[in-house]
Amino acid sequence: MSITELLASISLLLLPIFFYLTKSSKSKASSISYPNAPKSYPLIGSSLAIFANKSRRIQWISDLIQNSPSATVVLHRFFLDDSHILTGNPANVQHMLKTQFHNYEKGSKTRRILFDFLGNGIFNINGDSWKFQRKVSSNEFNAKSLRKFVETVVDAELSQRLIPILSTAAANNAVLDLQDILQRFAFDNICKIAFGYDPAYLLPDLPEAEFAKTFDDAVNISSQRFNSVFPYLWKIKKFLNIGSEKRLKEASSQLRQFAKNIIKEKKQELSNKSSLESVDLLSRFLSSGHSDEDFVTDIVISFILAGRDTTSAALTWYFWLLSQNQEVEKEVLREIKEKSESPVYEEVKDMVYTHASLCESMRLYPPVPIDSKVAKHDDVLPDGTVVKKGSRVCYHPYAMGRLEVLWGSDWEKFKPERWLESAADGANKNGKWSFVGRDPYTYPVFQAGPRICLGKDMAFLQMKRVVAGILRRFKVVPVADDGFEPVFIADLTSKMKGGFPVRFKERSD
Template identity: 75%
Template sequence: MIDMFLQETLKTQFYNYEKGSKFRRTLFDFLGNVSQRLIPILSTAAANNTVLDLQDILQRFAFDNICKIAFGYDPAYLLPDLPEAEFVKTFDEAARISSDRFSTPFPFLWKVKRVFNIGSEKRLKEASSELREFARNIIKEMKQELGNKSSLETVDLLSRFLSSGHSDEDFVTDIVISFILADRDTTSAALTWYFWLLSQNPEVEREILREIKDKSESPVYEEVKDMVYTHASLCESMRLYPPVPVDTKVAMHDDVLPDGTVIKKGTAVSYHPYVMGRLEMLWGPDWEKFKPERWLQGAGDGVHNNGTWSFVGRDPYSYPVFQAGPRICLGKDMAFLQMKRVVAGILRSFKVVPAAKDGVEPVFVTYLTSKMQGGFPVRFEERAN
């Protein structure tokens, strides 16, 4: 039933289900070097027994990473003094207010505030203007840089995008902001919950450490490509805590779902990866358990078997964490490479220990992406070589 609905909206009738004008109005307004900035900060924290907010650290890392990869720009947000970044604060505020538009029980209120330019809508308008100015400055600098070159020498996505002939500044500005949201918030959210789950499941952490040590002599790409158990554990973590917990489309035309349900033009339809990842009908009676072995063949009961596992992916319509069909996430493979590189870099050197009292579980909250309410305070313990 669920997978039929997703196949209908994400594949068979892909062109009929869009974000829709309502949701457009509501939301309008290559691997980073892990050791270069991230590891020294964690080493200092470990030496001083300092508590850090790992959610914040991962967001800083992801922000620097996506800006460098996509735009050839280094915001230097992940530095030892953890500098304030007005852009990031503004970005988070805009995302929160935009998300609140969806969750309000009285949608007309935000529309009234927008018309009169008051309250949260006034702040959203200001924040959106600041964000677009930031993006335009990046684009302006890139255009100037490209104009001074006789040939394309850089590999960042923005320079290649501009060099291909895209000159609509508003369109390119939207691309810049979307890239930041798509990478910075999703990968950091996935990794935040991942490290919390590892802290609660030491047997899984031990297996990942075995794999990291087995692959430690391989080149970076080969190292992460062959980390099968780690890949499975990331998939399992995102099953329980997907970076995008809910997604909504709007029917552009009348439709009838395979089960006979009539969908009228303009109807909003949603699917919930968070809920789907916790359904017994999809994952069995042990759905609550953090169990990477459910993604593996040859794993037996989870006993180490010298790396002879093979990864078995799930139907994307049962596991739509990266969407499915024509809308499947283009950055999926890059995201896994980045996450596995971060996991290997951190766990090889440190044990991540939550600073909260035993038994206190973090709270899952949702804006446009998932967050850990109040951050994720942790300590880092150096591992013996």
């Protein structure tokens, strides 16, 4: 151990004790008893249980919520007076995201944790700046833009890059990491539609991309700050510029330089145009009067995070579930063939069963498995949980997708039909389904209320186009032993641990 790391360890022990002894005590965040919550000890709270389950944190918290009568648990962390409230109760979710939206925001602690990575981007800001970014961004998600996105950006990336790579792999019986392929695909797409820039990340030789590793490092380290059993440690490491915090500083600098290069090229492009006949998201911000480089840089990084990691995570788990559920795959193939003569946009827009199967996949494996807000003022949640000012309240889509009270005793089953109603004759003989969505507070995969995901429709169109494009040509076969279960891991977004190695087999029909 180096001298700096030793000093950091000593500081880790002394500083929290100082803060604990000098801070005035506060009342606990809840007066309700949570019999299934892990035991909380003086000073260290539930840190022993948190540390013991750090390798399966999402699954552990999900188990706690599933076993709680109110679907809510309260954890007390190391040397912290405020509590960590975790809920899967839809009434609580609606209360946070809609009814009392004004009282639940990112919070200063959350903003500090993510600031080095996301700065003042839309996912790490409140108030007027958030409203402005959302208003400008919303112009990019109208029907005209969505059609253009599917018919030009996604379709070109699919036909010119993705399908040829998969065809070569099928011909050579080669193994590819589908998670990596989908991330490359999504990265090219978000850069094209949002910034008018093609990074050409998905090429036949699958080039090493330093940017991808750097981006992943920034995501992972930022997430570790949230999940740290010892919440002061990252601040000490940052102050000393050592370990993961040194790497985050380097990664953030590299990402910002990448974003600034895109912005520089876009500014040059705009200066040579007499009018904005083809407007992407970045052009809208640069033409809005808010052209401060740091501000726009934060926006670029935020949209890369949203566009690259969420849809690729959703599709990775979707193809895994299809490989394990042949009847569902047959029904998806039937719909793809039925719609194959339709124009591209109408094809994906009208794929009802495929849409339902994607919803069902994200119920079990949400791209963002947990999200948090901080209370500005004291409050009481609908289930009776008392929330003190400054407490973090997290809603947990991963756990909610596993609650029997919400999804029935067969919640473990991958069952798209739970999202559908059959034809009037009840037999569904002609494959006529109608989609029946769940309210966004029971299924908050895309958030809900004023912060509901702007890119929801775009994400579904992209995913359905990819599903149709791949399954029409190939069968996706995981390279895994029978009985193998991939591991769900979660940073700011979810991933499949170790990637998703597969082979592609050309369909004879």
